[in-house]
Amino acid sequence: MTDTAGLQSGDQVRCRYAGTDLAGTFITRRDGYAVVKLESGYNIGIPEDAITATAAASAAAPVMPPVPQNPDLPSVAIISTGGTIASRIDYRTGAVTSQFSADDILRAIPGLTGIASFRSRQLATILSENMQPALWQELARAIHAEIRSGAGGVIVTHGTDTMSYSAAAVSFMLETPVPVVFVGSQRSADRPSSDNVMNGMCAAQAAISDLGEVCVVMHASTSDDRCAIHRGTRVRKMHTSRRDAFASIGMAPLGTVAYPSLDVTLSPGAVRRGTTEPALHDALDDRVGMVTFYPGMDPAVIDGFAGYQGLVVSGTGLGHVSAGCIRQLAALVRDGTAVVMTSQCLNGRVCDRVYDTGRDLLAAGVIEGEDMLPEVAMTKLMWVLGRTDDPDEVRDLMRTSLRGELGRCSAHGL
Amino acid sequence: MDYKAIGLKAGIEIHQQLDTREKLFCHCPTVLRDVLDRNGEFFRYLRATESELGEIDRAAEEEMKQVRQFAYYAYDTTCLVENDEEPPAPLNPEAMEICLTLAKMTGATPVPSVHVMRKLVIDGSNTSGFQRTALVALGGSVPAGARIETLCLEEEAAQRVEGDVFSLDRLGIPLVEITTAPDMRTPEQVREVAAYIGMLLRSTGRVKRGLGTIRQDINISIAGGARVEIKGVQELDLIDEVVRREVARQQHLIAIRDELRARGAAIHAVYFDVTGLFAATKSAILKKAPLILALRLIGFAGLVGREIQPGRRLGSEMADYAKKCGVGGIFHTDELPAYGVTAEEVEAVREACHADPGDCVVLVAASRKKAECAAQQVVRRALLALDGVPEETRKMLEEGNTAYMRPLPGAARMYPETDVLPVAVPQAYWDGLFVPELLSSKAERFAAEYGFDDQLSRQLAFSEQCVLFERAVADGIRPMLASRTLLATIRELKRDGVAVERLTDAMILQVLARVEDGGLAKEAVPDVLRAVAGGKDLETAAEEIAPPIAVDDLAVLVRRIVAEREDFVKSRGMGSLGPLMGVVMKEVRGRVDGKVIADLLKREIAAML
Known part of the structure; x- marks a missing residue:
């Protein structure tokens, strides 16, 4: 019996198990076993009393030299928030965690330094489900600061789960003359097939392109052939795991970046570089909720949003909820909550003038969210309520396109 | 050759596909498809990544010398997991059970907590860029004379269609990998151990059969040599030859090293651009090459061209390394003048790189990037020649030769x-796992219980039909009838072009059961099976081919035939039985048991006599 309580990850050990005597490296404790990496590279979980420490872990990890850059190339800022594009295995727990610095991204995607000269800022290292509106605000401020100090483009690395929320929130808070490109990856960076290299290269090329708005750049198909450039207020993650999970809803993508040529093609409707001056409007009212209606929903669920400044409803079809829910929504509106109706169809426009239910919703004071995506309507409502609490002004702003988030006409052929 | 004296040490890794219902990490079936049935195609690039300890594997790095685009074919029997577009499902418990059963059969000890690893493989055969693999058990042995070091469960790679195009149907089929210690000392022993393990695998009755479903990798070293791993030996009969040639x-290579050292050989790692010397060459390859680099290997003359395996030279090894750069x-x-290169051109090249007669000059012709990469690889291989035998992973060529594939991978390829x-x-x-009877024991049992001779017993026990045979016997079919039908009749029908694959186990059992019930003569079995394979139901087939004949009718028939041949019967006595059998059988055409x-x-004969 050996005292293994003091074992550290990386310590050299001997395993006496199953009549064998094998050298290995102690990795961690898991499920009641000691996890040991054998010389063959295999990890096995065996009883702790089968291992003996032979040597301490070698000293700290080697210090990586800074990545050399070409100052003659366009200046691009990378702001990292975490996510799979910047993930690495934590071999203590065996889980994939976000812990890359922006500099590590340059190291992981060597081709980047041939596209632009990068400066990097690490805002957070979180998985995007842990994102908060306060962090959206910090992000908008950081991007604004980078643009003000001369960045010709900004790349934001972000987890894909809530990337579209952040892209929409930043779209409203920021007026930008340069591309602000959100990018992530669907398959972790530690695998040879990760989409992080191609997405990162395409994002960098988009960041030095003629674009002048907030966008998301991700795989356009399952092949490594091109990335799509999506408007930040029109994009949605539409698949849990595929590389081409991101799709523009209600409009065609702003453009594409071909791979590996990195040729950028922009649609005529894409806002061009230099169209506006940089400006920051970073007030948000985060007392805004979102609820998805379902058949049989207990109207009391809606009571839970009492006291909220705003509520986005994801209704059925053209934008409907049950009669019982309408009464609760009417009560919310009476008490000063701005209620915006969107559709769980995602595609198409809300129209509450066709059926009685819709007309009752309008009579209750619910605002039609036009063809906005529910999440976009929610971030927009936070931003609008951060500017004004005048109900008429809120209604007008919610139904006006501020950053291309809604269209006057529903395009055909998509 | 006295292999013990030269210090031969060999071990084998056997990879066997398991016949599970679903793949190892997804719920797709484990079926192979025709590429023409594909319903999707996509392509990807792969690149080497660091292990969790921050290292890049040297074998993976070697594959990275060229940027390669890999294309994949998908089917209606593959899913997003094979496409590397969805996280894997939990490890298939059926595959785990088979692997643990094998562990128990070899007396190995299971790992109490099995961890699945990713083994970096970026030759395109895995969409993810790694092969999932798990060490399941340690420390067993086989009586043929080898310790079993490990039993692993792995996912099968995608099948290469051609070039960098792969088919995803095979990707993810479970494989068990059995690795022996380097305990074998002669080529024949390697083959024996491989054969024994093959028998062990088939004894489970749960492994795939047929070409490509089992592959052997062989690890070989001799005293003063180095460990070399030879991948993908498919035929058991070639194993000993592969060992002998290695x-x-x-x-x-050791002899070449000794001679190089004696000559004071060295490598001049400076390349000379000799493109201009071949402006008017008759060599088609050199003429169209954008760049030709020459490399002087001091003291290598005659040795680069020396044969080290039938038809392969040290130069072939250098070429294998250079090919990694796409040349x-x-x-x-040593092989020039030839291939359209003249003696004058050779002389000019020698002069350009100041080569002495004792030197060998190597030429590489390609674009600048590829040529420089290839020249560096030749230098690398030449330096290794000064050390003797490099540690390598090699691939099988025809007839037992091998070619360089990549350096031996290290632990850095696993995370x-x-x-x-x-x-x-x-x-x-573990305690409750059933250990199946070995096929060799089964053969002995068949001989003892059914009175089969050794050859038939063995043939039956090792055949794919063995499971069905045992089911038939358990159902009350006579062993000889079952074995003859399964081993001989079906094969003969197949040879005659009958679609025997349409015969389900249940159909065959029904036909045999009908014989045992007296509803069909065993002589009619081939024709009935033929009709059933052709789409007839058993009832119709039996009625048409062998309508039952009443005992009374048969007696009348026999009596008539004997009566018609009275003279013959009287002259031959009981000796007339055989010839008369033939006559009756012809008349009843398999409707009655002989x-x-x-x-x-x-x-009848006795009555007449």
């Missing part, structure tokens, strides 16, 4: 598969 190769091969002065949770192997589960006829005939 031993010869290592011996030649087609190399030229060296945890974080999307799959560790799998516990509880003691009670034994019944013989009994009747005997009675």
Whole structure:
């Protein structure tokens, strides 16, 4: 019996198990076993009393030299928030965690330094489900600061789960003359097939392109052939795991970046570089909720949003909820909550003038969210309520396109 | 050759596909498809990544010398997991059970908590860029004379269609990998151990059969040589030849090393641009090459061209290394003038790089990037020649030769598969695992219980039909009838072009059961099976081919035939039984069992005599 309580990850050990005597490296404790990496590279979980420490872990990890850059190339800022594009295995727990610095991204995607000269800022290292509106605000401020100090483009690395929320929130808070490109990856960076290299290269090329708005750049198909450039207020993650999970809803993508040529093609409707001056409007009212209606929903669920400044409803079809829910929504509106109706169809426009239910919703004071995506309507409502609490002004702003988030006409052929 | 004296040490890794219902990490079936049935195609690039300890594997780095685009074919029997577009499902418990059963059969000990790893493989055969693999058990042995070091469960790679195009149907089929210690000392012993393990695998009755479903990798070294891993030996009969040729190769490389050292050989790592010398050459390859680099290997003359395996030289090894950069091969002065290169051109090249007669000059022709990469690879291989035998992973060529594939991979190629949770192997589960009868024991039992001779017993026990045979016997079918039908009749029908694959186990059992019930003569079995394979139901087939014949009718028939041949019967006595059997059988065309006829005939003949 050996005292293994003091074992550290990386310590050299001997395993006496199953009549064998094998050298290995102690990795961690898991499920009641000691996890040991054998010389063959295999990890096995065996009883702790089968291992003996032979040597301490070698000293700290080697210090990586800074990545050399070409100052003659366009200046691009990378702001990292975490996510799979910047993930690495934590071999203590065996889980994939976000812990890359922006500099590590340059190291992981060597081709980047041939596209632009990068400066990097690490805002957070979180998985995007842990994102908060306060962090959206910090992000908008950081991007604004980078643009003000001369960045010709900004790349934001972000987890894909809530990337579209952040892209929409930043779209409203920021007026930008340069591309602000959100990018992530669907398959972790530690695998040879990760989409992080191609997405990162395409994002960098988009960041030095003629674009002048907030966008998301991700795989356009399952092949490594091109990335799509999506408007930040029109994009949605539409698949849990595929590389081409991101799709523009209600409009065609702003453009594409071909791979590996990195040729950028922009649609005529894409806002061009230099169209506006940089400006920051970073007030948000985060007392805004979102609820998805379902058949049989207990109207009391809606009571839970009492006291909220705003509520986005994801209704059925053209934008409907049950009669019982309408009464609760009417009560919310009476008490000063701005209620915006969107559709769980995602595609198409809300129209509450066709059926009685819709007309009752309008009579209750619910605002039609036009063809906005529910999440976009929610971030927009936070931003609008951060500017004004005048109900008429809120209604007008919610139904006006501020950053291309809604269209006057529903395009055909998509 | 005295292999013990030269210090031969060999071990094998056997990879066997398991016949599970679903793949190892997804719920797709484990079926192979025709590429023409594909319903999707996509392409990807792969690149080497660091292990969790921050290192890049040297074998993976070697594959990275060229940027390659890999294309994949998908089917209606593959899913997003094979496409590397969805996280893996939990490890298939059926595959785990088979692997643990094999562990128990070899006396190995299971790992109590099995961790799935990713083994970096970026030759395109895995969409993810890694192969998932888990060490399941340690420390067993086989009576053929080898310790079993490990039993692993792995996912099969995608099948290469051609070039960099792969088919995803095979990707993810479970494989068990059995690795022996380097305990074998002669080529024949390697083959024996491989054969024994093959028998062990088939004894489970749960492994795939047929070409490509089992592959052997062989690890070989000799004293003064180095460990070399030879991948993908498919035919058991070639194993000993592969070992013999690898031993010869290592011996030649050691001899070359000794001679190089004696000559004071060295490598001049400066390349000379000799493109201009070949402006008017008759060599098609050199003429169209954008750049030709020459490399002087001091003291190598005659040795680069020395044969180390039948038809393969040290130069072939250098060419293997150079090919990693995308060039087609190399030229060296040991084989020149030839291939359209003249003696004058050789002389000019020698002069350009100040080569002495004792030197060998190597030429590489390609674009600048490829040529420089290839020249560096030749230098690398030449330096290794000064050390003797390099540690390598090699691939099988025809007839037992091998070619360089990549350096031996290290531990850096393995890192945890974080999307799959560790799998516990509880003691009670292990204790309860059923250990199947070995096919060799089964053969002995067949001989003892059914009176089969040794050859038939063995043939039956090792055949794919064995499971069905045992089911038939358990259902009350006579062993000889079952074995003859399964081993002989079906094969003969197949040879006649009958679609025997349409015969389900249940159909065959029904036909045999009908024989045992007396509803069909065993002589009619081939024709009935033929009709059933052709789409007829058993009832119709039996009625058409062999309508039952009443005992009374048969007696009348036999009596008539005997009466018609009275003279013959009287002159031959009981000796007329055989010829008369033939006559009756022809008349009843398999509608009656021969034994019944013989009994009747005997009675009639005896009555007449």
